[in-house]
Amino acid sequence: MPRDSAEVQVRPGVESDLEALTDIYNHYVHETAITFDTAAFSPEERRPWLLSHPEDGPYRLMVATQPAPTGNSQESQEILGYATSSPFRAKPAYATSVEVSVYLRPDAGRRGIGTLLYKALFEALAGEDVHRAYAGIAQPNEASARLHERFGFRYVGTYREVGRKFDRYWDVSWYEKDL
Incomplete structure (x- = not known):
């Protein structure tokens, strides 16, 4: 169970995070309609995704960590969640737009970790040639809508x-933010 949020640090994601990040994402694949992926990924299948988020540029991966109960070294950090900025669409004219998202470990919610992740992500994007951020939120998801609105996103x-998942159809509300 996550402890005090004062212990939480946010940093760019690295390849050694891949297994934990995949586990977090797969929870949402199996248990929720937050992502429309329907089959779990292996870490190797997720490697191209991780590598598409370098430490600089418009496509970032920020990871929230806290010291593991067994120690304080980098090797004993627990990953609590992550935030990304990714291409909004593949066509060249969309290059200055990004789609953003946050995924938290199931036991890491309601501690402000999503807020810490987005704060770090938007600070990292401040010097990049990015004009707008977009977020698609599968409905219902009031917590995600509130998080995005706190960061200046507006419903569009x-x-x-x-999307169809778990034998039903889901709506997706879109939000945008000027950067």
Whole structure:
């Protein structure tokens, strides 16, 4: 169980984080409609995703960690969650737009970790040639909507029944933020 949020540090993601990041993401694949992926990933399958988020540029991966109960070295850090900025769409004219997201370990919610991650992500993006950030939020997800609104995102519309998972259709509300 996560402890005091004062112990939480945010840093760029690195390749040694891959297994923990994959485990976090797979929880959402199996248990929620927050992602529309329907099959779990192996760490090797997720490696291209991780490598597409370098330490600089518009596509970032920020990771929240805290010391593991057994020690304080880098090797004994627990990963609590991550935030990313990724390409919004593949076409060149979209290059100055990013899609952002936050995923937390299931026991790491309600501690302000998503806020810490987004704060670090948007600070990292401040010097980049990025004009807008977009977030698609599968509905219902009031906590995610509140997080995005705290960071200045505004609601721009909803795609109705755009994804099918767990034998039902889900809406996705879209939010945007000027950068």
